[in-house]
Amino acid sequence: MPHSNRAPHDSFLLCRPRSAGPLMWVLAAVAMVLAAELSRSFAIGDREASLIWPPAGLALGLAIAFGPRLLPLLAVVLYGWAVGFRGGDPLPWLLPAVGTALGPWLAVTVLRQLEARLDRPGPVGELLWTYAVGIGLGVLVSSLLGTLGLRLDPEYAQYDFGHAWGVYAISEAFGVLVFTGLAARLGRALADRDLEAALQPESWQLPWFLGLVAVVGLEAFLAGTGSESLARAATFLYFPLLAISAGRARPLFQDLVTAAIAVGLVTTAIARSGAATDGAQLRDLLEVVILVLAFTVMAQVVAAMAELLRRYLASERASARRDDLTGLANERELDDHLTRQAESDHPALLASIDVPAVRKAVDVLGLEPTNEIEEWIADRLVENTPAGAVAARIGRGTYALLDTQDLATSAASLEWLYDAIDGYRYRGGPLPLTLHPTIGMLQLEANQALPASEAQALASLVTQQARERADRRILLRPADPAELAHERATLSRVETIRSALERADGFALFGQRVEPLGDGNEPFYEILVRLRQTDGSLLSPGEFLDVAARFNLVPALDRWVAARALAACAALPGCRLSINLSGASLSDLSLLDYIDQQPGLAGLEPGRVTFEVTETEAIQHPEQATRLLAGLRKRGYKVALDDFGTGLASFEYLKTFPFDYIKIDGSFVRDALNSPADRAVVESVRQVAAVFGARTVAEFVEDAETRSWLAEVGVDFAQGFGIHRPAPLEELLPQPT
Numbered sequence: 001m002p003h004s005n006r007a008p009h010d011s012f013l014l015c016r017p018r019s020a021g022p023l024m025w026v027l028a029a030v031a032m033v034l035a036a037e038l039s040r041s042f043a044i045g046d047r048e049a050s051l052i053w054p055p056a057g058l059a060l061g062l063a064i065a066f067g068p069r070l071l072p073l074l075a076v077v078l079y080g081w082a083v084g085f086r087g088g089d090p091l092p093w094l095l096p097a098v099g100t101a102l103g104p105w106l107a108v109t110v111l112r113q114l115e116a117r118l119d120r121p122g123p124v125g126e127l128l129w130t131y132a133v134g135i136g137l138g139v140l141v142s143s144l145l146g147t148l149g150l151r152l153d154p155e156y157a158q159y160d161f162g163h164a165w166g167v168y169a170i171s172e173a174f175g176v177l178v179f180t181g182l183a184a185r186l187g188r189a190l191a192d193r194d195l196e197a198a199l200q201p202e203s204w205q206l207p208w209f210l211g212l213v214a215v216v217g218l219e220a221f222l223a224g225t226g227s228e229s230l231a232r233a234a235t236f237l238y239f240p241l242l243a244i245s246a247g248r249a250r251p252l253f254q255d256l257v258t259a260a261i262a263v264g265l266v267t268t269a270i271a272r273s274g275a276a277t278d279g280a281q282l283r284d285l286l287e288v289v290i291l292v293l294a295f296t297v298m299a300q301v302v303a304a305m306a307e308l309l310r311r312y313l314a315s316e317r318a319s320a321r322r323d324d325l326t327g328l329a330n331e332r333e334l335d336d337h338l339t340r341q342a343e344s345d346h347p348a349l350l351a352s353i354d355v356p357a358v359r360k361a362v363d364v365l366g367l368e369p370t371n372e373i374e375e376w377i378a379d380r381l382v383e384n385t386p387a388g389a390v391a392a393r394i395g396r397g398t399y400a401l402l403d404t405q406d407l408a409t410s411a412a413s414l415e416w417l418y419d420a421i422d423g424y425r426y427r428g429g430p431l432p433l434t435l436h437p438t439i440g441m442l443q444l445e446a447n448q449a450l451p452a453s454e455a456q457a458l459a460s461l462v463t464q465q466a467r468e469r470a471d472r473r474i475l476l477r478p479a480d481p482a483e484l485a486h487e488r489a490t491l492s493r494v495e496t497i498r499s500a501l502e503r504a505d506g507f508a509l510f511g512q513r514v515e516p517l518g519d520g521n522e523p524f525y526e527i528l529v530r531l532r533q534t535d536g537s538l539l540s541p542g543e544f545l546d547v548a549a550r551f552n553l554v555p556a557l558d559r560w561v562a563a564r565a566l567a568a569c570a571a572l573p574g575c576r577l578s579i580n581l582s583g584a585s586l587s588d589l590s591l592l593d594y595i596d597q598q599p600g601l602a603g604l605e606p607g608r609v610t611f612e613v614t615e616t617e618a619i620q621h622p623e624q625a626t627r628l629l630a631g632l633r634k635r636g637y638k639v640a641l642d643d644f645g646t647g648l649a650s651f652e653y654l655k656t657f658p659f660d661y662i663k664i665d666g667s668f669v670r671d672a673l674n675s676p677a678d679r680a681v682v683e684s685v686r687q688v689a690a691v692f693g694a695r696t697v698a699e700f701v702e703d704a705e706t707r708s709w710l711a712e713v714g715v716d717f718a719q720g721f722g723i724h725r726p727a728p729l730e731e732l733l734p735q736p737t
Contacts, residue, residue, distance in 0.1 A: 012123035012251065012307055013130055013184060014115055017067035018191035027190065028062055028070050032077040041267045051289050052266060054179050055100055056142060056172035060134050061183025063104040065191065071101035095149030103142025107134045123304035134180060135173045143169035174293055178262050181300060182255035189252055198252040212241055235265055239295045246302035254303045258296050265292045325371055326378035329392040337390050337402050338452035341444065348404040348444040351414050352459035355421065355437045358397030365429035367622060373426050384417040386410055411476060414439055418474045438467045441476040448479060453551045454491055460550065494551045497544055500531055501556050508532055509564060511732045513724035514578065514697060517711040524576035526719065527565045528726050554582040563598050570604035572733055578610040578640060586613060587624040592631045606636030610661060614642045622656060633658055645681055654692050662689040666700025666720065673706055683713050
């Protein structure tokens with residue numbers, strides 16, 4: 001999505017071509033000379049035929065890094081080296097030099113076409129593409145021209161053309177396998193001036209280098225004592241080192257290590273073989289070279305797979321900090337930035353942006369149009385977010401922006417954002433909907449050290465103050481403790497809740513009986529919670545739940561209640577309870593694991609436990625709610641929808657969520673005997689629930705007449721003060737003997 005804010009990974013190997021300045025041209029020319037000279041280290045026989053031809057890999061790698069513009073220079077430099085430095089005949093070396101440019105040019109052209117036509121294949125795919133095209137096309141062409149050129153030399157004319165071409169192609173292919181990645185990534189790092197970061201030391205490298213030195217020393221010692229067979233066996237110790245490096249190193253470091261080890265092993269093998277004129281010696285030498293190159297390729301593939309895994313994990317970590325709907329940062333990411341700001345010596349601006357019409361849109365328009373509105377708002381927010389600032393979505397119609405760099409620019413950007421949203425009319429649904437934002441800007445001073453949750457709460461308070469303004473509902477206020485004295489009192493209540501969550505007796509569980517109205521149903525108790533204060537007195541939910549919700553403490557409270565209610569029910573066979581879950585817990589799939597891991601549940605019958613969610617909270621998180629409720633039902637628990645009927649789209653959501661019980665909101669039940677409309681709603685809910693296989697519970701039943709009427713119309717359960725007043729749970733459940 002355009003508002004994703006995610007920076008894509010740079011390619012693993014097929015990088016975007018960089019521009020090459022004069023210094024890079026000089027470095028490329030020097031590199032070609034060094035590569036050509038290095039080929040002499042791999043020479044065997046009296047004609048100095050090289051087993052590995054490094055210029056082939058260098059040319060292809062630099063063509064990947066900079067495009068084909070450097071290739072003519074490399075061809076000229078190679079020709080000058082061969083004729084001027086090495087004293088070769090001018091005519092035979094002309095075609096090999098041309099091939100050094102033409103082969104990589106064709107290969108890179110095809111690779112760019114593949115890259116443009118196909119989806120990015122990832123690190124492993126890029127590596128295999130490069131090798132397949134670089135060898136199958138680039139080496140094929142360059143080695144053909146090279147062989148044709150060498151045939152012009154009378155001393156080479158005696159060799160079979162096919163055999164000569166094959167040897168030439170294998171030599172270049174080996175060069176591509178060993179040096180292409182190194183040339184491409186080193187060139188890219190130099191062009192980006194990022195060499196230091198690409199080769200930044202890591203803690204594991206010191207013991208790794210010590211291991212490498214130990215293996216080199218062991219091999220030299222065995223060779224010096226005449227134990228050639230043991231020395232050859234010691235070379236296999238390099239391969240675990242290559243594997244370790246491939247799994248942990250950055251790509252450029254791995255390229256350097258791979259090339260260094262491969263060059264060292266091959267040159268050592270050539271030196272040990274001497275002139276290598278004997279057929280058996282040549283076969284032994286080729287076996288060593290092929291083995292080394294095989295491990296080189298394997299190491300590069302392992303490195304590509306390790307990079308793929310690192311990217312996947314990084315993507316998952318990034319996704320966990322992004323809002324699924326808009327791609328903005330989520331509350332977790334915002335909290336981390338606020339925590340870092342609190343520990344810094346920089347001031348910051350935290351804005352809380354509220355668009356209440358979005359929450360209204362859920363009931364009026366439905367989910368899909370509401371999501372479109374939220375995506376539109378997110379786009380406007382991104383457009384008006386200064387560089388370096390963090391834009392986040394906190395919930396339905398609630399957003400935030402944090403800037404620690406240019407506070408004046410941020411304040412101006414938020415003014416523009418207000419103008420962009422205010423008065424916008426969405427016409428994509430059955431009814432038009434006009435948006436009016438409220439923005440509260442909180443100025444955080446340096447070293448103020450406010451916890452993230454408190455900073456968000458203070459910003460929300462400024463938003464509430466802005467909402468009370470008659471004209472433009474945008475307000476900037478400093479985080480002034482004197483002005484926010486009432487909020488500080490609220491924060492004190494937050495600490496009381498946090499302390500209670502840490503104690504086994506911090507809250508008290510109450511139960512209210514849900515009574516069956518017909519045969520075949522068993523009564524059960526809905527779990528209610530009270531906050532126990534330090535003096536032993538109890539606070540009702542209305543006195544602390546809103547505060548807990550503002551500071552994101554409700555999920556912890558849900559777990560506290562669920563753990564103790566499940567334990568109580570597991571200890572009493574036949575116990576039937578209903579446990580409330582908040583909207584915040586609906587988006588926390590780890591709650592399922594938490595429930596599974598509770599001790600002492602061996603005797604619990606899951607079918608006797610129901611988890612309740614409210615309709616509006618489930619609607620706000622449809623995908624998460626569906627997955628959580630499905631997970632509960634899979635484990636055998638029942639699920640109930642509370643306060644049904646309070647939203648305009650109520651019946652639509654019965655298709656979405658798998659409910660066993662539908663609790664009819666008490667606003668339709670309390671006065672049903674005197675209101676034909678309320679009676680119609682109750683009866684229609686019961687009928688629809690029956691179609692979906694769910695049982696109904698009527699709330700707020702306060703008299704016997706209402707109870708009798710509910711039984712007549714087929715409602716399954718009744719709950720309310722006319723049935724039972726809440727009491728401590730230990731008084732309601734029979735205690736085990």
